[in-house]
């Protein structure tokens with residue numbers, strides 16, 4: 436796929452998408468089931484792209500940090516794939532879309548405590564359990580990985596968000612205890628939850644997030660330092676999972692509208708990958724009923740249409 440858009444045209448497009456985003460500011464609402472997240476100003480929008488040569492372009496509130504929430508599930512999976520044998524991971528978590536809400540418990544009981552994929556909460560809890568059991572300081576390891584990938588040395592956790600999630604842990608704790616009962620969570624449940632909530636509480640901005648995902652557009656190589664993060668095969672596998680499972684139970688609709696591998700978080704961020712070209716991050720806190728950013732999804736649709744570039748044709 437050759438680039439169809441030069442950087443000046445792309446910049447104009449990013450700015451137009453930012454202006455258009457304000458039209459979505461009367462729809463949806465911020466995630467308030469985590470009280471610390473409810474405090475964010477809902478009417479913000481940022482967009483950033485990181486090209487495979489490492490250069491970035493951005494518009495709107497792209498330098499405002501926000502809670503990355505479930506976007507961290509991708510980085511947790513990457514840590515697991517870097518450290519564990521394939522069987523150790525994929526016997527404990529599946530690779531199929533769930534068709535259920537991100538925090539649903541129903542399917543888990545029917546399917547004997549094996550979550551459908553690593554990007555729903557139950558799946559991320561299993562990945563966290565695997566990591567907690569193998570890596571001494573998983574929180575530091577994750578933070579270092581994010582700092583390295585994004586080139587920002589001061590990325591960290593928002594302790595208030597992590598605590599707020601722990602104070603309202605009932606549903607995630609239920610998922611973890613159910614999986615423990617099925618023998619699919621081994622570590623102490625509160626340790627797993629604390630680590631998982633810290634991963635979700637990481638604060639980054641659109642530019643940093645786009646940079647931290649550029650390796651998935653670049654055959655597994657981080658353009659910032661030229662280091663191989665995952666193999667080319669693993670890159671394709673992660674992108675396949677993002678395309679089929681990255682947007683909760685709206686993954687099919689997102690693939691239909693946007694046609695890119697992506698991952699959303701209830702903080703209002705969405706990352707998307709245009710293989711061979713760029714990684715993209717959009718952020719706007721108002722969410723639809725699936726927990727996905729409304730203005731973010733609209734902007735990604737507009738970006739793909741405006742660039743005329745899609746891996747799906």
Ligand code: GLU
Pocket residue numbers: 503504505506537538556600607632635699700701702726
């Ligand atoms: N920390 C959130 C939770 O566990 C993550 C949800 C999300 O972003 O999908 O509910």
